[in-house]
Amino acid sequence: MRLLNIRPRGGLAVMLGAVPLLAVGLLYLMASQARHAENPRDKLLPTPEAMAEAVQLMARVDPLTGHAPLLVDTLASLERMGLALAIATAVSLLLGLSLGLLPLLRAKFGPLVAGIAVIPPIAVLPILFIVFGLGETAKIALIVFGVAPVMVRDLAAHVAAIPEEQLVKAQTLGSSTWQLALRVALPQAMPRLIDSLRLSLCPAWVYLISAEAIAADVGLGYRIFLVRRYLSMDLILPYVAWISLLAVIMDVTLRLISRRAYPWAYPERGR
């Protein structure tokens, strides 16, 4: 049988996925143990116990501030992320739909969006800090600036690719431009928008953590860059794992929402 025709199913698929993960974990444990056997004060590959201890410390309410740093960091980062992604999504929907649907706007603003999309967002960060100050606005602006142009272009291209036949058909059914946008283009744009939002999660985290590393007093990115000075791998590693878990949860949630709300976009297939 050809390799591309072998399809794992059910339990086998789960096992196939779990094995590499377990292997990586096991490898880490072995390496960590080996290093600790040599040097019990090793900081590079902390043992699971050390990591658990560090996390517990962060999860406990600090009597001085009255907050648990882990919780505060998480909430701060999620708030920045949520706001930024909400703004980026709204902007993409509005611009992507109108650019994709109206040749007039495409001719006028297409080159501008394309131009903005090639600017490396991190290079703009100093400008954002100067314009918006070191507060929340600059961090949120960085994420929006980082992900929105790509999302706008992707959605505009997707909407522009709706077959001409459909647009003509809608018009012969008496549809105005507005009705066509609302009832033909918008619903067909939504699954794509959610997909492109999912793909934007990764760069969004990069921009968030960069911004927090440079100017913040709370946040997941701020914390790992803070404890980096003390080589606190026992805290950095769990934080990285936690960030990854948050990213995965967001991704899975978005996928579920899309499948629930737009079942027509996911016809059942063999593979």
Next chain:
Amino acid sequence: MALLSFRNVWVEYGDKVVLENVELSIAQGSFVSIVGPSGAGKSTFLRLVIGQEAPTRGAIDLEGRKLRAEPGPDRGVVFQKYSVFPHLSARDNVVFGLDCAGSALRGKLSGAKRRAALEQADAMLAAVGLGDSGDLYPAKMSGGMQQRLAIAQALIKKPRILLLDEPFGALDPGVRLDMHELITSLWRDNGLTIMMVTHDIKEAFKLGTRVLAFDKRRRDPHAPHRYGATAVYDFPLDKPGAVGPEALAGLGQ
């Protein structure tokens, strides 16, 4: 008076002439089949009637008034593909036209009006033989079912003319026969006017009351784009069997 008339219509793209000097009038209630070799401008001709394109020269009148170069609800269309909305169920596809007419802002009716519209849509679905497929999305339908749906969707607006561009071109022979029966009975029962492009000359003669063949009258071997196509043959079929497919045997070589 003719329902639709073409007066000296030309279509040119740059220096490429696609249609030249088309002079035709289409009577109310006729079923016009349009045949011709690939690239002869059949779809272009249909696009003119739909309003997707304006003639470079000449004029087209619909019921004595100049045709607006924009698609409108008085001209329904069914294409070979992509005629239905993939994100709407069959029923919602058919109701779409009523939704647009009834609600300018939301593009969707609600309450009792929507229920009445749904009933109308169900009747239309039943008329094209999709009575119990109202809840299906087009992706779950066969090619023949999708074309039935596209026809129902167009007919709910009661268009003055129904325009079909190779509507059955992608269907199996058996399904095609069913579709012939369907379109013939819809045409007869509702007094429709139909213009249909097809590559199948038998189909053209079987369904049409009139067959138009598009081709170039003149050819310049060194500059094929110099001359456009026009209706070189025009067969009225009011005497059944008067003309057969043989008449077109030499066409398009």
